[in-house]
Amino acid sequence: MLTPKECAMWQVIYRIPISTSWTPDGIPIYGFGLMLFCAFLLCTALASRRAAREGINPDVVQDLAFWIVVSGLIGARAMSLLSRDPPVASVWEFLEQLPRIWDGGIVLYGSVLGGLIGFFLAYFLYYSRETPTRKKLDVLRFLDIIAPAIALGLVLGRLGCFLNGCCYGMVACASCVSVTPVAFPLCAPARELLVANGSQTVAGFTCLPDAPAVGRGVVVEAVDPSSPAAAYGLKAGDLITEINGKKVATFDDLEREFRFDRWPRGQIYLDLSYTDKAGLSHDVRFTPRTLGLYPTQLYEVISMFLLMLVLLAYHPLRHNPGQVVAVLMIGYGLHRYLNELLRDDPRPKGIESYGSIILIVGGLALWGWLWGKPRAGELASVPAEPKSSQPLPEAINPGGS
Numbered sequence: 001m002l003t004p005k006e007c008a009m010w011q012v013i014y015r016i017p018i019s020t021s022w023t024p025d026g027i028p029i030y031g032f033g034l035m036l037f038c039a040f041l042l043c044t045a046l047a048s049r050r051a052a053r054e055g056i057n058p059d060v061v062q063d064l065a066f067w068i069v070v071s072g073l074i075g076a077r078a079m080s081l082l083s084r085d086p087p088v089a090s091v092w093e094f095l096e097q098l099p100r101i102w103d104g105g106i107v108l109y110g111s112v113l114g115g116l117i118g119f120f121l122a123y124f125l126y127y128s129r130e131t132p133t134r135k136k137l138d139v140l141r142f143l144d145i146i147a148p149a150i151a152l153g154l155v156l157g158r159l160g161c162f163l164n165g166c167c168y169g170m171v172a173c174a175s176c177v178s179v180t181p182v183a184f185p186l187c188a189p190a191r192e193l194l195v196a197n198g199s200q201t202v203a204g205f206t207c208l209p210d211a212p213a214v215g216r217g218v219v220v221e222a223v224d225p226s227s228p229a230a231a232y233g234l235k236a237g238d239l240i241t242e243i244n245g246k247k248v249a250t251f252d253d254l255e256r257e258f259r260f261d262r263w264p265r266g267q268i269y270l271d272l273s274y275t276d277k278a279g280l281s282h283d284v285r286f287t288p289r290t291l292g293l294y295p296t297q298l299y300e301v302i303s304m305f306l307l308m309l310v311l312l313a314y315h316p317l318r319h320n321p322g323q324v325v326a327v328l329m330i331g332y333g334l335h336r337y338l339n340e341l342l343r344d345d346p347r348p349k350g351i352e353s354y355g356s357i358i359l360i361v362g363g364l365a366l367w368g369w370l371w372g373k374p375r376a377g378e379l380a381s382v383p384a385e386p387k388s389s390q391p392l393p394e395a396i397n398p399g400g401s
Contacts (some may be wrong), residue, residue: 009162009163009164009165009184009185009187009188009268010031010163010266011030011031011032011163011164011165011187011265011266012028012029012030012031012265012266013029013030013031013034013163014028014029015027015028015029016028016029028265028266030164031160031163031164032101032160032161032163032164032166033101033160034160035156035157035159035160035163036156036157036160038156039152039153039156039157039160040065040069042152042156043065043146043149043150043152043153043156044061044062044065044149046148046149046152047061047065047145047146047149048061048062050145050146050148050149051142051145054141054145056137056141056142056145057135060127060137060142061145061146063122063126064119064122064123064127064142067118067119067121067122068115068118068119069115070118071114071115071117071118071119071121072111072112072114072115072118073101073106073111073114074098074114075110075111075112075113075114075115075117076101076106076107076108076110076111076114077097077098077099077100077101077105077106077110078094078098078110078114079107079109079110079113079351080105080106080107080110081094081097081098081105082094083107083351084105107351107352108157108336108352109351109352109355112355123137123139138321140320140321140322140325140370141321141322143322143324143325144315144318144321144322144323144324144325146325147311147324147325147327147328148308148311148312148315148324150328151304151305151307151308151311151328151332152304152308154300154304154332155300155301155304155305155308158297158298158300158301158304159297159301161297162295162297162298162301165184165185165187165188165189165190166189166345167296167297167343167345168184168188168189168190168293168294168296168297168343168344168345169293169294169295169296169342169343169344170293170294170342170343170344171194171199171291171292171293171344172292172293172294179294180295181291181292181293181294181295182292182293182295182298183289183290183291183292183293184289184290184293185268185269185287185288185289185290186202186203186263186267186268186269186270186287186288187263187264187265187266187267187268188290189260189345190290190293190344190345191260191290192260193344193345193346194290194291199291200290200291201224202258202288203227203229203258203270203288204223204224204227204228204229204230204288205220205221205222205223205224205227205229205230205234206220206221206222207219207220207221207240207251207254208220208221208251209251210251216239216241216249217239217240217241217248217249217274217275218239218240218248218250218251218253218254219237219238219239219240220234220235220236220237220238220239220240220274221236222236223235223236227288228286228287228288228289229272229286229288231286232272232282232284232286233276233282233284234272234274234284235276235277237277238274238275238276238277239274239275240254240272240273240274241273241274241275241281242271242272242273243257243258243270243271243272243273244257244264244267244270244271245271268287269285269286269287270285270286270287270288271283271284271285272284272285272286293344294342294343296339296342296343299339299342300335300336300339303331303335303339304332304335307328307331307332307335310327310331311324311327311328314327319370319371319373319375320370320371320373320375321370322366322370323366323367323370323371325366326363326364326366326367326370327363327367328363329359329360329362329363329366330359330360330363330364330367332356332359333355333356333357333358333359333360333363334356334360336352336355336356336359337352337353337356337357337360340352340353340356
């Protein structure tokens with residue numbers, strides 16, 4: 001049997017000690033948002049440095065990065081909301097939910113589509129023609145420059161997913177000895193799905209919905225012997241009276257406190273007060289975990305880091321501009337198609353797989369088309385044929401003179 005690693009999930013990195021009506025416990029700094037911010041800074045810096053080496057003004061990269069990031073986030077969030085089941089009920093709800101990326105729910109291929117729209121909009125507005133102050137932008141050359149930065153952004157983005165607990169994999173098979181599964185804490189989205197489909201309990205124990213102790217607490221029905229709850233002494237027949245400092249008088253109270261949408265964001269531990277059969281009271285704190293899941297977020301972190309190195313190494317070897325971004329399309333499409341086979345989080349089914357196939361086919365077509373063209377600079381280096389100084393022979397008159 002595989003022993004899952006306890007995931008170092010970190011939804012809330014830090015809380016700024018400033019209380020507001022919205023954030024009474026302080027302003028949270030989310031792990032996912034922090035990774036997106038780091039991705040924006042580091043990817044822009046990498047692309048700007050590469051642009052300078054290629055003779056392109058780094059300011060162009062920084063200007064276009066703003067367009068790409070903003071439109072990409074809008075596209076990612078919009079696709080998530082439009083493909084949600086059930087879908088958003090109204091335009092007002094859509095607009096209200098659109099900026100709430102901290103609630104989860106962004107689709108990467110939506111960000112690709114949105115980012116492309118933002119890029120080409122900025123291109124046609126500012127860079128599609130030469131002006132006295134700005135050169136016309138070579139699109140394929142520019143895409144080659146930012147391709148490794150995109151791969152780096154995927155690395156940091158998936159690290160953010162791991163900290164947030166989203167984009168998780170299926171329950172790992174017990175016979176796959178080469179896989180080290182990860183177990184997420186209570187605040188992870190995986191917990192809600194695994195409990196809903198009956199794969200596990202919320203916190204390692206079940207309670208009787210109708211017990212004689214109604215009004216005084218909730219009676220424990222059974223405890224998983226391998227769970228932290230059992231390790232802290234909870235047994236069948238014990239009476240739970242408080243959860244996270246809140247009184248639990250009935251089974252409905254227990255269910256309400258365990259509801260995923262009510263669970264404090266970023267809180268990984270469970271404070272439990274109970275009375276055992278001997279009448280002794282106990283206050284314990286432990287960290288319930290999910291079943292061991294495939295760490296699909298980390299698979300993408302590793303594969304995208306390796307792909308970034310491949311893109312950096314391939315750039316000086318390319319036949320024509322555009323082939324580096326073609327390799328990115330092929331590499332990411334292949335990885336994403338295979339990684340989707342291991343993922344189990346709620347998401348629009350089919351979009352990722354079809355999007356991956358489109359990326360692979362499009363990347364292969366682009367790479368092949370560019371390979372078939374003359375190598376960049378070859379036509380300029382071929383000397384023109386010298387014009388002959390000899391007079392051309394007179395045309396033969398078939399009719400005679």
